[in-house]
Amino acid sequence: MDNILAPTTKARVSIPVIALALYAVASGYLMSLIPLMLPHYGLDNSLASWLASAFYVGLLVGAIAIEPVVSRYGHKRTFALCLALFVGTTIILPVFVQSWVWLMARLVAGLAVAGIFVVVESWLLHGDEASRAKRLGLYMASLYGGTAIGQLGIGYVGVEGYLPFVVMSVLTGLAIALVLFGKCDQPKSELITHLTMRQIFKLNHAAIIGCVVSGLVLGAIYGMMPLELVNQGITNADIGGLMALIILGGMLVQPLVPWMSNYLGRTLLMAFFCLLGTLAVSLMMLDDSIRLLALGMFLLGMAAFALYPIAINLGCNNLEPQYIVSATQVMLFSYSIGSVFGPVLADLYMSAEHNLMGYLFSILLATCLYMLAAGAKIKSQLVAGE
Known part of the structure; x- marks a missing residue:
């Protein structure tokens, strides 16, 4: 822009x-x-x-x-x-x-x-x-x-x-x-001032990964979750309600994100929500009860929709004001990349025994481990700087 x-x-x-x-x-x-x-x-x-x-x-x-x-x-x-x-x-x-x-x-x-x-x-x-x-x-x-x-x-x-x-x-x-x-x-x-390619590569890597993963997860949820629920024998009326629970979880988590940022670093906060998403998917994989499925969908929505705003906030942290819009474009571009490939990768899981839940579990768990490692690296650098 x-x-x-x-x-x-x-x-x-x-x-x-x-x-x-x-x-x-x-x-x-x-x-x-x-x-x-x-x-x-x-x-x-x-x-x-x-x-x-x-x-x-x-x-x-x-x-x-x-x-x-x-x-x-x-x-x-x-x-x-x-x-x-x-x-x-x-x-x-x-x-x-x-x-x-x-x-x-x-x-x-x-x-x-x-x-x-x-x-x-x-x-x-x-x-x-x-x-x-x-x-x-x-x-x-x-x-x-x-x-x-x-x-x-x-x-x-x-x-x-x-x-x-x-x-x-x-x-x-x-x-x-x-x-x-x-x-x-x-x-x-x-x-405003655009970021150069060198400056873009110096942006927080965890923030960019967070945006990509947000796209990978949400793109698959939007594109494939209704079919996954159909394959589980869920009726159309219940599918609408379950999809609404995902979005509702994403909506209700937004006020919690700034509050939790006061106690956890943004990288560790992304690790927390990836872990929450992993637990939500595990809950749905272990038991097919409609009540547990509804709870899992709600928690999955909280985890999936929390990642992008946290990642953008992290990516724009300590940037001069004239670079904020350019940095936000980079984050949106990263999210879109994930969104493009998310449904295609999820479709590969749909044709295997692991289905969509297996895809979400793999992505969220891998990201959780990465964010924990990135957070530990940042903490060690701060300690060394002291």
Whole structure:
């Protein structure tokens, strides 16, 4: 990016937050709907992982390419444009039932969603720093809360016919209207400094690994978890509720992360949440009771959604202010890399005896051990420096 938001005294951000929540409900519904509706349209279940990867490829490219669009058209118009593009790629799915069309649609949807995230996140950075944490808290709550509500559409609206697409189109249309006609402040821009390649390689390695692993885990959960639950004999109504528990766990853990950071270093905090995720997966692998499955899903959501914000915070630690946006782009790029490969790697486990739970267990346990080693190295360096 070539710009960053210049602070103002007050920033009215209710419009983008509400619009994001409406989008999140539609997107959350679609996220779980796609893998489940493949058989209804005569498409092979193996397409699910490739659709998820195509989406994250678009997310990766869009995170880099959206800045010129924002600079030219502004936040409001870009937000509305990305929402319109997203709903367009959604409507096209039941009309053109071909694998390559769906793959291209999800790729373009990834571009649109990257634009939505970049616009809203930069929008909420607009304003005084004192209330920035509160605004970002509203952002996380609206995104995760809306996504959790969207999962319930699987049970209440269903997975067949055109009704799901009508519901998603109406929600996104309301979000577009709110952005275009609602009264809100738009951010202004000023030049910032980009990180050089040498500076990028000097960023905290644990932070970058944390972002990659977050993508590996969340990409697989979004793309493959509904199919994993189907293979376990879970009904569609219960699948929606279980997916909502994952998102709910991610939403409720956000206030705990800053508090826990006061007692644990960020590297050790990532190790803690990876361990929590490993225990959650172990719980689901050892017992197929629906209650234990629900508890495991909730804990897995807490672990999976905690990694990215901790990693970004660690990556931007001690950086001069003009480098923050550039560093954040590096972290988002790292997350997107993981998100692209996560569903494909998880699909390899799905065809073996270990299934998706085995994949998540392996990734989280390996990351936990790495973070513990990295944390011990940092502590030894501090002791040696004394």
